[in-house]
Amino acid sequence: MIKLWGRNTSSNVMKVIWLLEELGLPYTRVDVGGAFGGTATPDYRAMQPLGLVPAIEDGDFTLFESNTILRYICNAHAPSTPLYPTEPKARARVEAWMDFQQTAINRPMSTVFLGLVRTPPEKRDTAAIAAAAKDAAGLWAILDGRLARHAYAAGDSLTLADMALGIYVHRWFVMDVPGRPEAPNLRAWYQRLLARPAFAKHLAVPPS
Template sequence: MCHSDKTRKMAEREKPMALVLYGRKDSINVQKVLWLLTELGTEFDVIEKGGAFGGLEDEDFKAMSPFGRVPVLRDGDFTLPESNAILRYLAQTQPGGDAFYPNDPQTRAKIDSWMDFGSMSLYPDFMKTFSMVVRTPPKERKMNVLAMSTRRVQMECLKIGQALGDKPWIMGESITLADIATGVYMYRFWSLPVITRQRQGRVESWTARLTERPAYQQVVATDYRHMFPSAAAHH
């Protein structure tokens, strides 16, 4: 073997393993992570798990995710479940990540609070609304439940609007994980059929700014009609 071949093979062995994300691309929690990875221009692979892809009960997947949910990130020998934890890890380990999660304890604490708000307050009511429209045949929809969950999502959106004020992003002049962890729900919420929404100028303008971002267009603002049951898809 010539010297150049040896050098090339050594370089290949030393090259860090690509990040691998496990999860289906239409899962909103997976989209959170895909969005940040795309914003950062990070190289990664996706292995689709969950939903029609199955695999959540496989022993190798359970070893990576004791919670049995997607997404899961693998970085070499290190694996990490839970979307918000993955967002923070990527922001602290990938080039450019500090712009989304600045290295200041107070700023990070405020971003963390918005990430918790997204998962604990916004997500449950959004999923009630989304599931009632997208995953429920029209004749089985409980319109009173749907109206209530929609109102609750809009109440949570009011809090985002108050935080935005006249700023372009939740934390100020730059987009951060606070926007990613909450903004990931906005495309689907504002585009859902069937439901009646009240106008919310600040949040709608913020959603428009999100939608202008190429990474958001590529990962989040995607067609989800395939998720409707066949009976509901034409209503």
């Protein structure tokens, strides 16, 4: 059985929870990271050398990096799932949007989230939050344009790309983001994600 290490308030842990639930795979989860601590021990660092969450154990195999974990779980436990198509072009399209999450939108969304949720109002750098919100809005606009033509991030069905991005779109709409523009296709996609029971239960929670 897969053992998932990481607190369930972490965006990167949430995406793994969503996949495990969506596939109906049995798993256990251990609270580490944040206020729980437990990520500096030699045993944990052997699984996740940076001391971040998530990490997984699958038998004697351990793995870190959330998007790699998503791909591994599909490859090892659900090789024919449409969440991670095997046809090369379809698979590459999924991976490109997963990379978009890690390499493009992660940075401004982290600044907005940490500023608005984890920083008390009197200590907030409002200029930095506004600048990051503007950057994030520009990136969400790219996805909004794509979602005008497709129901999901990588095409016409739910894939790992939606799982990588989903928690961020939830936070984008529930946080009090300064200057957040309308993005009707993005909002419609968010509604489609909310209709998934695992997303509604484990990701659509108040940001904390």
